Amino acid sequence: MKQEKRWLLMETDEQIASRLSAELRVSPIIGKLLVRRGLTDAESARQFLHPDRSRFYDPFLMKDMEKAVARIRKAIADQERIMVYGDYDADGATSTSLMYLALQKLGAQVEYYIPDRFAEGYGLNGPALVQAKERGFDLVITVDNGIAAVDEVRIANELGLDLIVTDHHTPPEVLPDAYAILNPKQPGCQYPDKMLAGVGVAFKVAQALFGEVPEEFLDLAVLGTVADLAPLVDENRLLAVYGLERINRNPRPGMKALLEVSGLEGKEITAGHIGFAFGPRINAAGRLDSATYAVELLTTEDEARARELADFLNERNQERQEISAEMFEEAVQEVEAHPEWLDGRVLVVAKEGWNAGVIGIVASRLVERYYRPTLMISISEGMGKGSARSIHGFHLYDSMSSCRDLFEHFGGHKMAAGFSIEVEKIGELRDRLNRIAEEVLTPEDLIPKIDIDAELNLLDIDIEFVQTVERLAPFGFGNPSPRFQLSGLDLERCRPVGQDGAHLQFQVAKRAAKLAGIAFRRGAEADLVNEWPRVDLVGELAINEWNGRRSIQIIMDDWRPNAIQVFDCRHVADKTRWLEEQAGKKDLSVVCFHSESLAEVSRALQPYPWQESHVHRVYTADADGSLGDPQSIGDGHSNTEVHADFLSGDVVIFDLPLSLYQYEAVLQKLTGTYRLYLLHGPSDRQWVEQQKRYLLPERKFFAGIYKMLQEKGSATCSDLQKRLQPAYHDAVDLVLSVFVELGFAVRNGNTYHVNKGTNKRALEESELYRQRQARIESYTSVISKLMDASSEQAVADVLRLLTAKSEGAQGA
Structure with missing residues (x-):
């Protein structure tokens, strides 16, 4: 499981940052980073950028x-x-x-x-x-x-x-x-x-x-x-x-x-x-x-x-690493054996025989794991020797000072402390510190936070930019290496590397720009990350030198799936089977462009008795992309609000639209966090190709109908249909309507008469003919964009539309 973290994009006084940037003649990003470090006047900022003995x-x-x-x-x-x-x-x-x-x-x-x-x-x-x-x-x-x-x-x-x-x-x-x-x-x-x-x-x-x-x-x-x-x-x-x-x-x-x-x-x-x-x-x-x-x-x-x-x-040091790793596992077992400790807000973990020299290191790792102030105590001959580490919002020294009567000795500061205590007083120490923590720590405080200096566009980052940021070095406590957020990146590669796959290596991209990344001690999360085609990253930018080549890399602090996830499922051979499987795992919102699809979708979404019950909603899109009230299937509980104006969660595009306009109008209704599955496939292509043939017959068919009408002088639609195979019956009515519009024929009741005095005219002069041509062109565009495109291109096209919508909303 990946630990949840709060990403906090830190506010910066843009006016002060802009002024510093101008006065110091530095880039706007340096101006922001200086303000973030409490340097708000030109002189103090200049001293920071230009240290002097x-x-x-x-x-x-x-x-x-x-x-x-x-x-x-x-x-x-x-x-x-x-x-x-x-x-x-x-x-x-x-x-x-x-x-x-x-x-x-x-x-x-x-x-x-x-x-x-x-x-x-x-x-x-x-x-x-x-x-x-x-x-x-x-x-x-x-x-x-x-x-x-x-x-x-x-x-x-x-x-x-x-x-x-x-x-x-x-x-x-x-x-x-x-x-x-x-x-x-x-x-x-x-x-x-x-x-x-x-x-x-x-x-x-x-x-x-x-x-x-x-x-x-x-x-x-x-x-x-x-x-x-x-x-x-x-x-x-x-x-x-x-x-x-x-x-x-x-x-x-x-x-x-x-x-x-x-x-x-x-x-x-x-x-x-x-x-x-x-x-x-x-x-x-x-x-x-x-x-x-x-x-x-x-x-x-x-x-x-x-x-x-x-x-x-x-x-x-190697021996210390081995000892601390073993002690960490023992400490985790101790915590897991007492789940009630995690109901509190301070961990106090004690055991006989722990090496007193490394308890501080292990306490730090426990803080990383459980994100609570942690006191690690080594017990020997009735006395405990302890080391404590804290989190933001909990002043360790002040809190321990309130319990000073329990200690033989203690000292430290806000984030770390050392102490000695009699074994029989450890339980009381745990209770008292937890009562103090209840007063000062909120549940949100127990979620680790990552302070982010700025959000960047990968397309704007180059080596010169990273070198500019490095002017703030040396980085460390009090002057941390700037953390940046990069969003909406395509995940190209993610794999564990290093000894025993301990670390995680990424490669991400945004259009032509690519970025390599490394996350230390996170190799176990590779399978989880690979479920996400798009990610957001937070980390520190650095220049990596290897074999004489310099490139940018990101040392990653955290990552999460991007709010917009698009999955290409067009290859699925049996759409109904796929929908059945997904219906047993999650709530779905399914969009159909054709009423003929509704029965097939409804059958697929009906839950089996042994499946966990979910709520599914099926929408039918009108020609303009608007969605009516959904049909609900299933008796589970859904957290998704029903609203015809937006779609979120797990959204499935089941079939092909009548037009790209209709498709894009539906995509505009996606909002918040969602996973979009493109399920339209070969069967939908066949349906569209068939519709193209029905919409507008070939020109020789028009010529044939006109010749038959000339031979008889007049005929009803039914008379002409009797001379043709059933597959062409619907087309006869269209051809006759075009002839009337162009003046080639005159209609009297149900009978059509040849108008011999009419001059030659192009079929394209008919509004009805042009409408049918436009629909065919629309279908051709649908096939080209949504079926003929490669997987990468299909997903990229969708993401481009969705990103443009998101950026447009931010600009508004």
Whole structure:
């Protein structure tokens, strides 16, 4: 089953977008995308499009920066021992590496320490501080943690350890009594950018210590910033732009080794590569072993050691993937075994023995699957260690703060959190969070949404357009790659690709324009998609380079059947049998152009006793295409409103029309979402060809009737019919009527007399003759357009009519 998603075409202030486009001399689409990202004045938009190193903020705008820098400089001058106390995720590992390398370059006596995820847990802990004091450290600098460590900082103070906290997480109501706190989110901090990652705060400390932007650490800054999903706007955008530039131009040994093991050597590295290739491998160290391996990788100058460490992390990442896949299946089984959990709005899933290092990854996958805020808990010895992920509309940190009495420890932000809890309190936590969610989440909030920046016409897209959009890169959290909607595309190919058919590959077209697409981890949906001849897509446009060729592709987020689906069923040998089969599956609206078809259609639609009952409606089209009240068949319940002015749902064109005008008039009544089946086939062609012969006999037949009339001088229609085979009887009346109209004969009662004084005239001068000729030409056009056309052409012709109608309605 395909997960339902809400497609939301985001509104844009067209006036502001147009003004920006003109002032910046950029394309209208760039103007819209800038407005969508909150950039509504030319100066801020210009800074976004043209990043500048000079726009890094003064680090001393951050509260306590002067105090912290003075203490660090004193420690360096006095050769005090400094401990950088880190964290085990990618942000923590890069923060640790950056702070360690910066202090080392300044001549500090510095070491780093990262707590063991499994033995010590997240953040500062008392025993580690005691050990630091015993080992002779005088100053501890936390990176990416410490803002909530009130008790631990008190222990440090009691030990005589000076402690500087550098962090970016949401501060609690009571701050720790540290020597200095560097966190742009803390009360009273005037720093302009509140959304730095932990590595961003560490970078600002290095900038303050060096007195300039520390270029050599930009690569570490971008790695941690992107991996921690910090929004890529404001100063984070600068870190991303120049950090990626450094990775691509001059990667440090550890980065180079990561490129090699990730298969990215020689490629232009983007923020996406960091998120999907670098970040997971750095995180794998702390999830399964110790994050010190990741820090060593990022700080070593030894290329051989870097490659050895990168190989190790790559192996651990593969192992992490296997563990998380197994845990995900177990978590799904746990949820399916408790269907009542899905009646609520928050999932709390707990099990003994789950690997605490990957529960956050699995929680994210559960959110993808069930689209609910999800708390994943690993239980060991009566305690649960948890990781939580949220959805839009549910502030995780605030909600968990309302349950803080249940936790041993918790911390986090709007979309993610970590915590520990006693096992016996898990049930109460589930109940309380669900009550909170009932108040803030609507049923609609539980349907995942896709924000769409703009709807595009495939015919208007080229490589130059995609390159223009890429001016907004690097893309990531806070500056997502623009999503576009493309509608009414013909599905040319859809197939699973990759290992075990995990991914889905598309090719779609609109007239001459074609577009390839890929959807990751969606290969199982291939059979479903192949049921749709036309699709709408939402995704991100990119330029694909393969064997020296550049082409556009779409990285797909979602797809759905286009509202207009046309199926060519003209090949069906037995129309009645086909109609019987469909009648047992769905409600049908069947359009007949000939009254002779009604009895055949009605018999086919009568349900068998063992079939599910459906409601079917049969319409007869008049010559002008208008539909009368339908004949209803079946005793089921139909959701389709009965209305002679429109058709929707599953609509069948059963036979051939009298004219293309009649056919097009019926198509104009299709509205909303519908599937149109073209069922007219060979038997209908035979009927029309027969009608053409009946409509107008050959010229020699006219000559023969005139000769017979001349021989007798006068005759009735009946007299002439007696001399002909029955198949020609109807034609005699037509011929005589034409003769009277042209003056070749005079009618007196039932008798026709030859008018010998009449001049020669062409048969085409008769209005009746011309009418019959026009009907024959109409039938010929019907056969040519609706029967002789190939399947592709027949469907394309119908779609062209329907699209023109839709576009005309939008224009009106």
